[in-house]
Amino acid sequence: MSEPAKGISRADVVHLAGLARIDLSDAELDHLASELPAILDHVASVQQAAGDDVEAMSHPVPVDNVFREDVVVPCLTPEQALAAAPASDQQRFLVPKILGEQA
């Protein structure tokens, strides 16, 4: 059981923003670093609610895989699928380079 994160630091927020892929500004980092500990303190009480004997519940109803018949059904045309793309080329999504070096 980890300790409640009273000590969530600005560096932690920087790390979390990196994981979440959001380029937060310095002002936002400062603000969140000052705000998050209070919110986390408030929600930390859940750790006292239940012991190991209680099952976790991820969904309010039982979740099963749902399959359909393996038949071809109509789907979006390439034009429809690409209509909202920030950039496209030759019926493909055009994206920035995804490798650090020469792609």
Place this chain on the structure above:
Amino acid sequence: MNPDLTRSTADELARSLAAKDVSSVEITQASLDRIAAVDGDLHAFLHVDADGALAVAAEIDARRSKGEQLSYLAGVPIAVKDVLATKGLPTTCGSKILEGWIPPYDATVTARLKAAGLPILGKTNMDEFAMGSSTEHSAYGPTRNPWDRTRVPGGSGGGSAAAVAAFEAPLAIGTDTGGSIRQPGALTGTVGVKPTYGGVSRYGLVAMASSLDQAGPVTRTVLDAALLHELIGGHDPMDSTSIPEPVPGVVAAARRADVKGLRIGVVKELGGEGFQPGVRARFDEAVELLTSAGAEVVEVSIPSLQYALGAYYLVMPSEASSNLAKFDAMRYGVRVPPAGVDDPSAEQVMASSREAGFGDEVKRRIILGTYALSSGYYDAYYGSAQKVRTILARDFAAAFAGVDVLVSPTSPTTAYPLGDKLDDPLAMYLGDVATIPANLIGIPGLSLPVGLATEDDLPVGLQFLAPQKADDRLYNAAAALERLLEEKWGGSLIAQAPELEVVR
């Protein structure tokens, strides 16, 4: 133009349409005129589709004149929260990241509305990605409460609630993840229903928290809500969490409206400290009315409610942080390259686009959720929160063993001034204390207006809760209370709403 058309209930409009006393074009035009007159100030709508709505209305009128059998609500216009995909009509979720996005498909709820011939007036304003309780977190500016334009309409579905309360639409669709249908209902004097989880399809509903989200009706009467619920509900093969059963008989229950012998439990933990005196007074009076009509009222304790808020504010951001990962600026949505970076990578473009496209509350919840799911904290936070759901479900099951429905105030306070809680997220979160338990355990809830608080003359809502799949119990009890209150008031509460200034 009949000025009363906008004030009619959906049920009255449906009957007038069937009797050919009025056309759908007339009704739809009346709603559009009302929107044009008052929405510049209220801002309940993000997009209005006058041409599309009138085209559907004309088509329904033509089909009706040919003697075609139509759906009961065919021709009655409706507003849809901007979180549900509408083919060919912008869907922004109140976010800049989806500015100008036109979905290539319809949500199942939208498709069912279209199939039944309800003209869609437009898309309503909301807190960005449904994150918030006041509609002030919309990237497109707040919505004002029709009862007092200096106050919030609640949230996240403040647009749908305000549209219905201001007579811009007889019906609207909302979504409820922690109270986003019910709490705006309470704050605007309208009826709001969160159906049983899985009772209404989530296909095409842009997800905030997949295990909590549920679409439902926003109306001015209990019967209207039942009619709409029956229309949009039921099994959908496109949603793996959709319950493979028909909707319970909600319309029949709303028409029954009989609480004689009904066992009602007042939730002890919801209604004490932190609840505004005027809210408690109206709630207590409503419970007394139910007693006088033959209901058996007892007090019920649900001890694990003390953990519900904490569990919700861990589960919801955790799921949201995962769901919102899809906004990566690659396939749709805005793409904002980082400033001053030569030939940026996809990862850098994603991070700068999310920084530019998301607002403060969305960022706050994504960071909180990322933390709660991170290695080393997962068990303590997300895992513990999931266990709370198990305990809550047990406690509610025990409570429902002795009573048919539970009641509480929907919101601890009436509508608060715009800006009041904007800089204090925790204070805003605390306002969800009565509504979130239903989402955590998937049970249905309904908020009914029960009068105005004496200290500020603003609407108060009473919440009914029932076991999973027993949505009909809500409608029966709420319709009975609605009738008792209207007898007492000599009309509906919404009729007492102040006249809105017409901006031409």
